[in-house]
Amino acid sequence: MYSSVAEQVELCLFDALDQPETRRIELLHHRHNVWYGYVPDLAPGALYGFRVHGPYAPEQGLRCNPHKLLLDPYARAIVGELRWSSAHYSHEVDAAAGAAEVTNTEDNAALCPKCQVVDEHFDWGDDALLHTPWSDTLIYEVHVKGFTQQHPEVPPELRGTYAGLASPPAIAHLKRLGVTAVELLPVHAFIDDERLVKLGLRNYWGYNSIGFFAPEMRYSASKTIDEFKQMVKTLHANGIEVILDVVYNHTAEGHHLGPTLSLKGIDNPTYYRLKEDDKRLYVDYTGCGNTVNTRHQAVVRLIMDSLRYWVTQMHVDGFRFDLASALGRGNSGFDPHASFFAAIAQDPVLSHVKLIAEPWDLGEGGYQVGGFPAGWAEWNGRYRDTVRGFWSGQEGHLAELSKRLCGSSDIYQHSRRCPTDSVNLVTVHDGFTLQDLVSYNHKHNEANGEDNRDGENHNRSWNRGAEGDTDDELVLALRERQKRNLLLTLLLSQGTPLLLGGDELGRTQRGNNNAYCQDNPISWFDWTTTPSSQHLCDFVARLTAFRRSQPALRRTTFFTGRLDEDGHKDLTWLTPEGVEMRQHDWEQPALRAVAALVCGWKASPSAGGDDTQKADSVLILINAQQDPITFTLPDHHGPSWVPRFDTRTPGGLPAHEGEPTQDEYVVAGRSIAVLTQPSI
Template sequence: MQKYIIHENLKTDPGAPYLFGADLVHDGCNFAIFSKNGTSVSLLLFDNPSDTKPSHTIKLDEKVNKTGDVWHIFIYGIKEGQCYGYIIDGPYWPDRDGHRFNKHKLLLDPYAKAISGNYDWNVNAAYAYQVGSGLGDLSFNEESNFGCTAKSVVIDSNNFDWEGDKQLKIPLKNTIIYEIHTRAFTMDKSSGVKNPGTYAGLIEKIPYLTELGITTIELMPVHHFNHLENIRTNPITNEKLYNFWGYSSLGFFAPDAWYASDNDGVTAVYEFKQMVKAMHEAGIEVILDVVYNHTGEGNEYGPTVSFKGIDNSIYYMTEKGRHYKNFSGCGNTLNCNHQVVKKLIKDSLRYWVIDMHIDGFRFDLAAILGRDKHGNWQPDYSVLDEINNDPILGSTQIIAEGWDAAGLYKLGGFPSGWAEWNAKFRDDIRGFIKGDTALSGEVAKRIAGSADLFYYGDRKPCHSINFLTAHDGFTLYDLVSYNNKNNIENGEGNADGNNHNLSWNCGAEGLTDNQTVLSLRDRHMKSMMGILLLSQGTPMILGGDEIKYSKSGNNNTYCHDNRLNWIDWTLLEKNNNFFEFSKYLIQFRRKHPVLRREGFLKGVDSSGNEIRDISWHGIQVQEPDWGIDSHTVAFMLDGSKGETGAELDDNNIYVIINAYWEDLVFHLPSPGKEKTWFVAVDSSTEKGFYEVNKEQKVKSSVFNVRSRSLVVLIDKKQ
């Protein structure tokens, strides 16, 4: 017979160690948390997230409520919405063993599926040490933090009707990614949504996303974080600055409540699920930008929120205990290849796939996940390989940012199955379009799928995530409008952000009414958008680029909750021409399988029609110019089904890129048998493209390509 234990009028039993976190069932909830070096654990229950005193404090009995290194208890009568946290006691020896236990600090459950409440890191109580003490972080703080930290919240994971929703599983080669920030996308009044800045607000923009034609949205971090952590102010306006982007996770299972319509953690869970469900109904995948390389607890002088107080020496990579290895550039580095942290990462990812129906992930500074405890690169023996071979995660989109902040750069070096952000594509195309020399050969490699980086094992062109702009760095419009970053408003003396932008302002810095400059900028943008969507690989567009959104030259807007991040939707009407151009190219890519090949191009005729899968040209046919001073690239793609693997033959496509500052006349290769060349795209024209079935017939064997522009021809029967 089960023997119940009564704790402060609560009926309990020992519980189970199997599932970490708060596992709610019909008659109560099982709580379980790992702490190897903690000497005692107490579970605290709160009625509300803002409460400074718990309603119940239950000290777990090491003989009854502990199995191995897992502390656990089952409490009857617990319902969804119950707030809770942990207090864990143990040694406070940062300089000796890296232990930072403090029984006065309420800790978030690392497996909490909802988190509510706010933080105040401006008060001494938020820290495990005495701020201002001569001993620094070696001092000990006995103040309670209950009133200045968020609370974990119990969630009923089964209390949502998905109505048969499943992941869409769009093949990566057919994917077109659109990177957006949940709040920034709809926060501006011009968005016209009822719930601006929220998961619900994203639902209201689905018609726009479907019209644009992208297949997948990539959401910047939605894992729980503290958006109030930034202590700086804008030196120009004196407005408070924020952690807007969210690259400082504190809870890897909970969608952040800042994006809920009522700022509540429970609401965030349900509104997030509703958003994913609505996106799937519209045929749009949702992938998450996830940050498992570090947490928002910072270095030894950061606050104690969760991991530091649970088992600091296990969760973090430390230098002789006291100090943190900083491969992330954010103060600490998670010990990603310790078995407990590996479990946390994989359990979190599985939760987002199974319970939240997420289609895939982009891993921030993913090279860190391939480092061992000493910092050495060991990708095939790391969590990277385990994620790819996981029976649940292996079938999702897994995308790496292939470097970290400590100089480890492994683009192309990730285990099979991983796609990667291709920074070489970004840099080579940017440099070529702005007029840099000695790049035509490199541009050809990027257009053809970057085989020099990805041609090994079972990797394919689609594993190259091609991009020209992303959240960090210039927008596409700023890339052609600013020679220099303009980050003064970040409060760091313009020292933050990348100085190597490969940008060119086209003759005037920033805003201008010079029509010659504006026309040149437009041609450059059209050329870059064209190359992005015509290249082999998987394209990623930064949300807002298609309407010429500008951040006024700020290339590191991580701290602004204003129009430096908020999309200005009035630009859709103002720059509708470029929106229509971008939309056309997206549909062009989706229509032509020759742009989405399964395998790498080899420059040979595999189909037997006497046309190579790709042939390179210059001003003269079959004479590509790979010289130092070359500013042109031209190529022809064989659209036959024998080459593409499609059910029907596609058009042959001829692309000419003239990055030179003068017009050039290009001789054209022969089109397919009994076919004629037609102009589909000419970025030098005001519209930039011709409607389907209204393409302009080419009446000559040569074509005059305007300076700094792109032309796309398709062959078809007259």
């Protein structure tokens, strides 16, 4: 255990979760601030924790308290639930406001989870990381429990677990959608906040980590880490990567009046960023009370060791880093050359897995979309805001939308990054679901117990004329069309698409846009089939298959606008009259309709191949105004254009699917049509 402030470290062994320790063993050795010892004959299943003796001087940032059992930062398994009590705090919680912090001598050992020794052997067979190319990747963001908790075809004992996620019905759904990677909401061991527990709620999302190596056991039907490994192995066998949403920017220990559970009691000034002018207090770039101190080499080592463990021992394929800007903060703001990024870039394991940043935090200068180093992809918040704004009827978004459809070259090209570095998203766990985005103008978070004060207020949503549930058939039809528009926009865009799990089923949270504490049907998938949900799911499946079949929609380089040998541009923007767009056209605020012609190509046969490689040309006709528009189809000196999608119909199919059309195509109001032309 690394601690630069400890004066004595004790290993505590337990026979049972809710009992005092049966033995204390002092770690007699330390070198370079690493305390260590050896205990023979501890078998898998043994329970343990640590006590750290040292100074308790909050004004100096020191918070050692040997009365508190501490979790091992390197524990491979953490078992048992935290039972909230004043004993978990290193200070007297009933002290008068503003009074000096007085040491709390209550012992918390019987009330907190324990670390567990594990047998790390697992028969992986020939399993290996999939390394799916970014250009072929479709990410599905999903919660382990919520996905199968109500699935009627998953055995009841496996619902809401790792085994449930790897069950045949779950995998069949993922494969039907063409998913190549599941991005799991946090599965590092975490705790439920005391405030939520008192309200009868739980921390559903899991952004409250307390162990960077241990899988969260509430999702394990067998209460073993092998179940997580088997899930990964099964998903890999079906061609699906596993990406973990990881929270290294803060921990569950919160601010200076939060509990002492691990790092705070081990070496507070090393593991957390403290304010220079008052070391009692934490720098908080995360909104969660503290910020992990990635400026310190011991902390960077801890995170690197954790990441390598999940890749080498658990076989995960990549990571999405929550509030990643906080991890790259030096002494004066965000630094793309920070030691954290440098450590990953030089690592022979981590530099070859998928790395995705949530490129913002709550500190000054924290919004860093486009600011991360080469090798990183990013959640593109500007993509989300633009697409939502355009389809909710806001003016002046069409020029911006054209950039987002093209892979956001204005954001990424200047630093020689790729279109696939843009992880395109319309909805994610944080905010409205797709169904709610088209059904609510305002958030409805009353169930969270914060008087609807929490959650985002500026959602760029539009309820289409009624707030929430309605029987108005015209409103319902328009909502379904808008969902198809948003999904089609997402999957036609250059970049890496991310689909929020459940959007394909019309999942609703009843207007709750911050359901972090709703471990109940508000958040769980509803697998009840309705005509509209069946249509939508079929539409998504056809759409992802179409994307896979069209190389022109999955480019690894940005459009150039240069002419090919046949005199065609790789991308041409056209007015509805079929004339190439000019600068003054883009400057019209009320412009709501445009066509994008993505040119196909012919290529010489690859080595050993017999056939010339071909890519269809794709024509995208966008009409966001209320009335229909007749688009003049471009003369592309080839076969006729073939309609493939039209969002005006319930299934998203053209009225005469597959029938060639020559000169023009009528696009209904607030609709998109897609046509293709084979390469010759």
